[in-house]
Amino acid sequence: MLALDSVEAGYGQAKVLHGVSLTVEPGEIVVLLGANGAGKTTTLRVISGIIGARGGVTFEGRPLIGMAPNRIVELGLLQVPEGRQLFADMSVEDNLLMGSHSARAKPHRARALEQSYALFPVLKERRTQKAGTLSGGQQQMLAIGRALMAQPRLLLLDEPSLGLAPQLVTAVFEAIRRSNESGMAILLVEQNANQALRFAHRGYVLEGGRVVHRGSASELADDPAVQRAYLGLRAATA
Amino acid sequence: MAARTAFQNLAGRLAIAVGATALSLCAHVAPAAAADPIKVGIVVPLSGAQAGSGELVLRGYRLHIDEVNASGGVAGRKIELFTEDDRADATTSTSAVEKLISQRGVVAILGSYGSAPTTTGSDVSERHKIPYIAAHAGELRLHQRGLRFFFNIHPGGPPRDVALATFFAEVLKPKSVAGLHSNQAWSIEGMKTLATALKEKAGVEIRQDEFPANTPDMSGQLTRIKAGKPDLVSLYGLDSDNATFLRQALELGLNPRHISVLGDVRASKAAAGLNFDTVLMCDDWFVGLPGAENEKYERLYRTKFPKDTPDRFAVKAYAAAQVLVDALKRARSIDGQGVRDALSATDIPTPVGQAKFKEDGQRLGTFVVAQYQKGAPVVVYPESARTSDAQLRNWRGFR
């Protein structure tokens, strides 16, 4: 479905990705692990067309490099970005409606809005409130809800659990799992490796802009090197 | 030092001749007269915001000089004009005059438009002992500098202010007067003189208000004036200010019995579409001013520029050129000092009245009050120049 082949990218002179290859198959949950600065967010930016890159990026056989971000969205490839990137001074409902901006999603807008509200009832309660006034957890729900409004076929999530209280993390992961069950493929970037690997099918570990480990979720969870990295990460963030 | 060879001399002369030809082409003057022309410099704004007025001033200068050259020049010598653009800017005017005198070797300067460039330009010409004749500079302090080579066709503010005050006192007899002046020095000085004179002659105070020159909006001032319910409003401003005043007075319902402005109220393009009838105006010249000299001038002007109405910019420049040519004819020698001495003894008729200079170089002039009647200005004051009685009724506004 999604395939990256030796992708190189960076910001200005600074090269960040040095040949990243990965794939996501239909219906899969794939997790992308890695320490701070490993290049996870950069990888997602390349896929969404926010920054340029060299190498191959294809979505259902179609090359994405050089394609404008809005056209990539039209293909059903959505991202819940790092930092959420909500429209802080617009209402919750306007944020959701922006999610179904694409021509592909617009016809199903009313139903999608209902589904989002059903998934996150708190958003319905606060539909007229400004997005910027929501709590961190509610903002994350809104970010996910907004992406789901586009009826994605592949959803990229960049650290959706960051900064959330544990019971909210569970709720967010639950929402992701439910979306996946309805057939949506998912590429999840996480530092919370333990929890991510528990419900992902496969995973990749990124280090210094290169894939250093790959395998099924259980293989990775058992891999001593991944465990070290995960523990090291623990130590670093503690 | 080694003797110069004949070849070097010849080459030098050739270079100068080629250069001079090129320069004279640049300056757009008529082909130089064969026998040693008299060089005269003109400095006027030909670009920038005052370019429109500057063009007319230049037109006035040229009109007379061309006339003189066509009839043989001054004692067989043609007058050669060198024109510089000073953008009506004080600094640019300095270098323009410097260039005309040191590089072109002119014996006199016909001056710029406005007091600022005239001040700096005449300072330079004074240093070189070359006469500077101004046509459009009205500030008092121009003549408080003790210059000896500076002459001014503009008779200055006080004669105008006193004439206006006399007219108000004798003819209008207002009970309540509002004075509105721009923030420029000449305007502030003038309103002060007017107020003093009116107080003296009629015992009436002028309530004064100020606005920035060329302002697009006087609604604040007019709101205040309207509240005072004056029966005369006297405006001291630029042409565009006259237009703004009338336009906004109309909009805001300010309709005093008498409205008086300086200069021809129709002069500004911004006044298009207004009906000026009954508006009073004060100046030393108006189109149609009675007198043989002006009739002759207006005839000449209308033949040369059939599409244009004679304006006050060109006529004063024309008078300045007349004064200069007259002095050149009488001068003991055609150089700065000779021309200056002749100028100080000037006594000739011009379209703007008799030209005769006071000790400080300013022309002794008389002012008249005119009024638009049926779309044309007529002189209503003083008695000696009057062509029609003043109509004492309210201004009606737009056509």
Added chain:
Amino acid sequence: MLSFEVLGQTIVNGIAAASIYMMISLGLALVFGVMRVVNLAQGEFMMLAAFGSFWLFTLYGVDPYLSMVAMIPASLLLGYAVYRLIIRRLLGADDINQFLATFGLALMLQGIAQYLWSADLRRLPYVLPSLEVGDVTLAGVRVVNIGVCLAVLAFLAWFLGWTGIGRSVRATASNRMGAMLCGVDVRRVDATTFLLGTAISAVGGTMLALVYFVYPSVGAGLIFKGFAVVILGGMGSIAGVIVGSLVLGITEAMVNVYVSSQLSALVAFAVIFIVLVSRPQGLFGTAR
């Protein structure tokens, strides 16, 4: 002197001035809000439209309110060319480069206008009957200007609040990256916003021609007021522009009548200075 009549008249004068300030500031604020580009040539769009209406009236007797509408498509053509050739390339450019490019454009448009029509001050000789409300006289053209301004605001409120493209404009202004990730073609939003600003300024140009002078550098004088308004209202906020314009217009009118006309010209300077020193986010903006 402090009569109710004078006060009322002064406030009305201030609102009439504010209606013009709004037309230039809305353009500035919209473009800045969406693209973070300060368009110093916004005033020149106004100036060109003012000349357009002036000449249509002077040469062909076209009613200025008709020209006001006719100037919109004309300004869109010019605006689109300017967007394609200049503005589009300034996204994310250094402030200084933005300033140089748009300032250069402003000077060029002024130069062309001066070459074509000279620097003379002109006025569109068009008048509507004045209205008397109590002791306050309302100049006809100014009243209509205020009405046009309200209509523009109503249109803008509808466009931004109730249309899909308007929502995309707000979203792009709020978070450009977020909008891109929602599938918004932000370049189209940029162009739309720029043209919207251009059209509003063109309408403002005719309003200007009806009450002010028309001359090549009229826009340059106004852009300064536009800055004062936008800074006062918080960069890029529409509500801030409305309040900022009213505050500036009425303050200027009050200072003019009750203090001094000389000081009135300094109000805009003072506003910029005070706001930048004391509250850089503007009176109504929130710190970003």
